[in-house]
Amino acid sequence: MLCLAAGPAAGEEADVPMFSLSGFGTLGVVHSDEEHADFVSSVFVPHGAGYSRKWSPEVDSRLGAQLIGNLLPRLSATLQLITEQRHDGDYAPRVEWANIKYQVTPQLSVRLGRTALASFLVSDFRKVGYPNPWVRPPDEVYSLVPIFSSDGVDASYSLTSGDVAHTLLVGYGQTDTRDSGGGIFHGRDQWTLSDTVDYQAATLRFAYQTARVKVDTLNAIFEGFRQFGPQGNALADRYDPNGKRVTLIAIGGMFDPGGWFAMAEWGRANLNSVFGDRTAWYVSGGYRIRTITPYLTYARTKANSNTSDSGLALTGLPPELAGAAAGLNAALNAVLGTNPVQRSISAGARWDFMKNVAFKLQYDHKNLGAGSAGTFMNTQPGFQPGGTVDLFSATIDFVW
Amino acid sequence: MSFRHWVGIGVVGLSLGLMGNSAMAEVVAVVSSRSTVMTLSRSQVADLFLGRARRFPDGIVALPIDQGEGSAARDEFYLRFAAKSPAQLKAHWSKIIFTGRGQPPLAISNTVELKRRIAANPAAIGYLDRTQLDASVREIR
Numbered sequence: 146m147l148c149l150a151a152g153p154a155a156g157e158e159a160d161v162p163m164f165s166l167s168g169f170g171t172l173g174v175v176h177s178d179e180e181h182a183d184f185v186s187s188v189f190v191p192h193g194a195g196y197s198r199k200w201s202p203e204v205d206s207r208l209g210a211q212l213i214g215n216l217l218p219r220l221s222a223t224l225q226l227i228t229e230q231r232h233d234g235d236y237a238p239r240v241e242w243a244n245i246k247y248q249v250t251p252q253l254s255v256r257l258g259r260t261a262l263a264s265f266l267v268s269d270f271r272k273v274g275y276p277n278p279w280v281r282p283p284d285e286v287y288s289l290v291p292i293f294s295s296d297g298v299d300a301s302y303s304l305t306s307g308d309v310a311h312t313l314l315v316g317y318g319q320t321d322t323r324d325s326g327g328g329i330f331h332g333r334d335q336w337t338l339s340d341t342v343d344y345q346a347a348t349l350r351f352a353y354q355t356a357r358v359k360v361d362t363l364n365a366i367f368e369g370f371r372q373f374g375p376q377g378n379a380l381a382d383r384y385d386p387n388g389k390r391v392t393l394i395a396i397g398g399m400f401d402p403g404g405w406f407a408m409a410e411w412g413r414a415n416l417n418s419v420f421g422d423r424t425a426w427y428v429s430g431g432y433r434i435r436t437i438t439p440y441l442t443y444a445r446t447k448a449n450s451n452t453s454d455s456g457l458a459l460t461g462l463p464p465e466l467a468g469a470a471a472g473l474n475a476a477l478n479a480v481l482g483t484n485p486v487q488r489s490i491s492a493g494a495r496w497d498f499m500k501n502v503a504f505k506l507q508y509d510h511k512n513l514g515a516g517s518a519g520t521f522m523n524t525q526p527g528f529q530p531g532g533t534v535d536l537f538s539a540t541i542d543f544v545w
Numbered sequence: 546m547s548f549r550h551w552v553g554i555g556v557v558g559l560s561l562g563l564m565g566n567s568a569m570a571e572v573v574a575v576v577s578s579r580s581t582v583m584t585l586s587r588s589q590v591a592d593l594f595l596g597r598a599r600r601f602p603d604g605i606v607a608l609p610i611d612q613g614e615g616s617a618a619r620d621e622f623y624l625r626f627a628a629k630s631p632a633q634l635k636a637h638w639s640k641i642i643f644t645g646r647g648q649p650p651l652a653i654s655n656t657v658e659l660k661r662r663i664a665a666n667p668a669a670i671g672y673l674d675r676t677q678l679d680a681s682v683r684e685i686r
Contacts, residue, residue, distance in 0.1 A: 155646035165648065167642055169643060171637065209643070210644060211642070211649065213642075213645070221645075225643065225645075242644075242645060244645065246645065251599045251600065251606055258646070260645070261644070263644075267640075269642050269644045270639070270643050270644050273639055273640070273643045275635070275636060275639050276636040276637070276639040276643075277638045305598065308588065310592075310597060310598065343597060345588055346628075400629060402626070402631060403627075403633070404617075422598060433630075436632070471636045497630075497632040500615075500631070500632075500635075501635055503632070516554030
């Protein structure tokens with residue numbers, strides 16, 4: 146970290162530097178043995194490992210820089226830029242964080258601007274590889290909700306009783322996320338409530354999030370369904386994501402007494418639409434042997450809602466309408482089928498081989514549920530759902 | 546003891562072993578001799594330095610002051626009080642810094658200057674090798 150002191154401020158905060166600049170990055174490659182689909186870092190990017198490239202540097206590699214300005218004793222500003230694969234395949238830097246924080250009292254702080262949403266234990270620093278034990282957080286859980294940031298306000302209150310410290314957070318905001326097809330996923334009226342409980346080496350976290358979704362990429366499909374009378378309207382009402390509320394409940398815990406760590410998280414996200422109702426969880430643990438930390442993770446995700454639908458009844462329709470109806474049914478089922486059913490076992494090791502730099506190797510064995518492509522994207526002709534995929538990843542994570 | 550022993554082996558292994566052979570430096574938490582704080586548990590001291598707590602038990606806002614990165618006293622302090630190696634400490638602060646939640650304590654590499662700053666501020670808390678204590682600062686037990 147680089148700090149610039151620009152004249153003394155008032156009072157006992159005189160030692161806080163005016164600006165501090167820091168950064169992080171990951172250089173990584175991942176290999177997938179599934180050539181007909183991509184293992185991706187996010188559903189919003191075009192390229193991954195497997196189909197796009199057998200060995201992909203685009204899944205995990207990124208660079209970030211952050212400037213914190215301590216403008217006044219109680220007022221600070223954070224700006225974080227990240228360059229990584231974007232929705233358009235480009236690497237132009239994007240603003241990940243841009244907010245001002247006012248410390249109202251030592252217990253209460255208020256932020257205004259863009260923050261990364263802390264849906265799960267490591268969500269808000271999931272792009273910073275160094276503090277995370279793995280190459281990447283388990284995608285079964287971390288892909289549950291396609292909303293990762295919030296432009297709005299939040300308030301955080303810390304409450305300590307004895308050795309137990311609670312951090313309560315309430316936030317409100319909105320977000321727009323672009324996908325690789327040019328569409329925009331809008332989250333509106335996003336509310337976040339969370340309580341993080343720290344007790345010695347243990348952390349427990351409870352979070353509830355809700356947002357109203359607007360997504361225009363599927364409009365043509367549901368407008369089509371609405372041409373088919375009450376039956377079509379019923380299907381459109383049920384599956385059209387526009388205007389529907391997304392809710393997420395997440396519970397997580399970690400225990401890290403120093404020599405080893407254990408973590409587990411569970412989440413259920415209901416998008417009340419064609420994007421389904423999903424449950425996912427993982428357990429992970431590692432043991433530190435000098436500078437080497439081997440770890441194991443087991444993760445699962447399943448769909449609580451149907452992943453297919455018989456759709457519009459074709460019997461009795463005139464041939465030209467039957468063809469259109471069959472097309473709509475196929476389009477609906479193509480989206481329903483993307484709700485992943487998957488389980489993974491991952492084994493890896495982190496090596497802290499030099500100051501502020503860690504080297505990680507990870508092997509993932511993913512079992513896709515019957516008929517499911519799991520969390521894989523860009524499925525190509527020849528892709529067999531329900532198989533297994535092996536991934537091999539190597540990364541170098543650093544902070545400065 | 547067995548827990549510390551394991552952490553020692555697991556985390557700094559060799560360096561702790563070497564320190565054990567020579568006259569092992571003992572790092573203690575200190576406050577100004579003018580401070581009203583008499584006693585804190587190891588985890589209370591660690592919480593102040595890790596940004597988990599901001600206040601002393603009597604409600605006064607604490608000003609933790611670190612030694613410089615890479616100093617033996619710093620490494621030993623975090624190992625003994627927080628069971629964290631330098632890499633684990635860096636990981637801890639990376640989570641906090643890159644989520645805008647806070648910044649690590651001010652660090653002062655010169656222990657004479659460090660002691661002077663602690664002595665001058667009743668809200669300050671630091672750590673020193675026991676051999677460096679004098680009447681201006683007081684060990685926290």
